[in-house]
Amino acid sequence: MLQIHNTLTRRKEAFVPIDPENVRMYVCGMTVYDYCHLGHARVLVVFDVVARHLRRVFGAEHVTYVRNVTDIDDKIIQRANEHHEPIDRLTGRFIEAMHEDAAALGVLPPDEEPRATRHMDEIIAMIRTLVEKAYAYVADNGDVYYDVSRFEHYGELSGKRLEDLRAGARVEVDAAKQDPLDFVLWKAAKPDEPSWNSPWGPGRPGWHIECSAMSTSCLGAHFDIHGGGLDLQFPHHENEIAQSEAATGEKFVNVWMHNGFVRIDEEKMSKSLGNFFTIREVLERYDPEVVRFFILNSHYRSPLNYSDQHMDEARAALTRLYTALRGLELPPEAASGEHEARFVAAMDDDFNTPEAIAVLFELAREINRLRESEPAEAARLGAAMQRLGGEIGLLESDPEYYLKGRAPKRITATFTAGVESLGHVARSADINFESLSDTNSFAETSISGSGLTEEEIEDLIEKRAQARMNKDWAESDRIRDLLAAQGILLEDSPQGTTWRRK
RNA sequence: GGCUGAGUGGCAGAGUGGCUAUGCAGCGGACUGCAAAUCCGUGUACCUCGGUUCGACUCCGGGCUCAGCCUCCA
Numbered sequence: 001m002l003q004i005h006n007t008l009t010r011r012k013e014a015f016v017p018i019d020p021e022n023v024r025m026y027v028c029g030m031t032v033y034d035y036c037h038l039g040h041a042r043v044l045v046v047f048d049v050v051a052r053h054l055r056r057v058f059g060a061e062h063v064t065y066v067r068n069v070t071d072i073d074d075k076i077i078q079r080a081n082e083h084h085e086p087i088d089r090l091t092g093r094f095i096e097a098m099h100e101d102a103a104a105l106g107v108l109p110p111d112e113e114p115r116a117t118r119h120m121d122e123i124i125a126m127i128r129t130l131v132e133k134a135y136a137y138v139a140d141n142g143d144v145y146y147d148v149s150r151f152e153h154y155g156e157l158s159g160k161r162l163e164d165l166r167a168g169a170r171v172e173v174d175a176a177k178q179d180p181l182d183f184v185l186w187k188a189a190k191p192d193e194p195s196w197n198s199p200w201g202p203g204r205p206g207w208h209i210e211c212s213a214m215s216t217s218c219l220g221a222h223f224d225i226h227g228g229g230l231d232l233q234f235p236h237h238e239n240e241i242a243q244s245e246a247a248t249g250e251k252f253v254n255v256w257m258h259n260g261f262v263r264i265d266e267e268k269m270s271k272s273l274g275n276f277f278t279i280r281e282v283l284e285r286y287d288p289e290v291v292r293f294f295i296l297n298s299h300y301r302s303p304l305n306y307s308d309q310h311m312d313e314a315r316a317a318l319t320r321l322y323t324a325l326r327g328l329e330l331p332p333e334a335a336s337g338e339h340e341a342r343f344v345a346a347m348d349d350d351f352n353t354p355e356a357i358a359v360l361f362e363l364a365r366e367i368n369r370l371r372e373s374e375p376a377e378a379a380r381l382g383a384a385m386q387r388l389g390g391e392i393g394l395l396e397s398d399p400e401y402y403l404k405g406r407a408p409k410r411i412t413a414t415f416t417a418g419v420e421s422l423g424h425v426a427r428s429a430d431i432n433f434e435s436l437s438d439t440n441s442f443a444e445t446s447i448s449g450s451g452l453t454e455e456e457i458e459d460l461i462e463k464r465a466q467a468r469m470n471k472d473w474a475e476s477d478r479i480r481d482l483l484a485a486q487g488i489l490l491e492d493s494p495q496g497t498t499w500r501r502k
Numbered sequence: 503g504g505c506u507g508a509g510u511g512g513c514a515g516a517g518u519g520g521c522u523a524u525g526c527a528g529c530g531g532a533c534u535g536c537a538a539a540u541c542c543g544u545g546u547a548c549c550u551c552g553g554u555u556c557g558a559c560u561c562c563g564g565g566c567u568c569a570g571c572c573u574c575c576a
Binding site: 010027028029030031036037038039040041042043044046073074075158159160161163164165167207228229230231232233234235236258259260261262263266267268269270271272273297298299301302303305309310312313314316317320323324346352354355357358359360361362365368369371372468471473476477480489490491492493498500 | 503504505506507508513514515516517523524525526527534535536537538539540541568569570571572573574575576
């Protein structure tokens with residue numbers, strides 16, 4: 001039985017869909033005026049895993065996952081002005097970049113990805129309804145505001161009371177508002193600002209209304225799960241509830257899910273603090289699957305502390321899993337049984353990915369233990385491990401490809417490799433990583449880290465094998481050290497020598 | 503000031519009213535020409551003070567510390 005922690009009740013609850021034939025989830029995606037940072041990566045990966053598990057539980061065809069794009073707001077306008085660039089080109093660029101980042105992280109596309117600017121009719125219609133029902137008012141300056149005092153459940157999601165909020169010193173006082181807590185639904189356009197026509201004159205939507213309009217439009221007035229980062233709990237999601245429930249007269253969402261923050265040095269990573277890393281920066285240095293592993297190795301509601309040390313540990317851990325998989329002839333049918341039951345139970349328990357990953361490590365040990373004595377059983381367990389890993393978007397690559405070092409894009413000056421030595425371009429090619437679709441540039445980045453081609457590495461290994469046959473340990477060690485200096489680790493076994501990148 | 507959430511072994515990170523999480527690092531052993539990888543063994547972990555209980559890291563209460571929200575932010 002799937003249990004999900006509901007922010008609304010602050011408890012884990014059994015998840016009972018409104019309609020098991022169509023389980024509906026809406027997640028607040030990006031406001032696209034810049035590259036995605038690690039916080040966005042966390043949302044993308046966490047809710048990707050939620051969607052995958054819902055599909056497992058209810059059937060792929062019975063789940064609708066909507067993740068929106070907010071492509072009009074003050075910061076977008078500001079950024080476009082700074083760049084002297086039309087808004088839709090700016091947002092188009094960053095949407096494309098977001099898709100690249102998501103794909104690299106193994107995030108499957110949502111079923112729908114609505115954009116605010118393409119739902120202007122629904123947005124205006126909802127505001128009109130709110131005005132008609134007197135939940136909203138037109139101010140002297142032409143803006144339309146939501147009247148917070150009219151909505152009796154205001155503050156329920158975030159556990160706040162209106163009096164407390166008003167007492168908070170940081171509420172900005174705006175002469176046009178009747179109450180400082182009222183928030184804007186429609187902003188009258190100033191000169192030279194992009195605008196849409198509306199019953200209240202040309203303008204653009206305020207921040208929160210687009211999500212109410214898009215979610216309702218895509219999923220109906222009442223749906224199952226609404227997710228996003230913890231920082232959206234207030235005011236964004238609180239305001240969404242106020243808007244939607246006032247407009248439709250129905251309960252908006254049954255289960256609210258919020259993922260925890262990414263931190264740097266025990267401090268929230270955020271744009272205003274300037275202490276953030278973009279996904280692309282991190283992918284310069286770490287394999288995308290390592291990033292995904294790192295994210296999933298903590299529970300989604302816990303804080304996630306980013307540091308090089310933690311990333312290195314994640315890489316070491318993932319390498320252990322792939323090492324177990326290496327060299328196995330995986331049968332089409334996977335062993336299941338106890339491991340699978342525990343994996344699924346962990347996922348059913350509020351998407352406990354660390355616990356699920358622990359099961360993968362237990363499989364790895366079992367595989368390593370049996371690999372000599374019972375190779376067939378080891379292979380069956382390997383298939384199980386890969387399949388279970390795949391349920392959370394891990395271990396889907398060829399182990400050789402992972403271990404021989406596809407990703408870290410350290411560019412070295414000594415790079416000389418030819419494209420033919422590349423071997424595998426699989427992961428990135430499979431997912432249409434468009435910015436890297438130029439094979440040559442991907443070859444360069446993927447092979448770098450050492451200036452050696454796979455061919456050259458194999459040659460040196462062969463030379464070393466000769467030396468070892470002659471018991472010339474000095475020469476053997478010299479070659480091994482030489483390769484080690486290039487980041488290539490050798491592993492001898494009775495079956496021969498294999499290598500991997502450090 | 504109001505409201506959340508959290509404090510687990512060297513590090514990261516799950517979990518449970520009494521029984522090994524897991525990974526990384528360390529130590530001992532096996533294997534190896536030596537390594538690496540792997541396997542076996544190994545760590546008197548649960549912020550603090552009270553309470554409930556036969557028994558609490560796990561439940562309850564106080565305290566301390568940390569993080570977050572109350573302004574844009576995933």
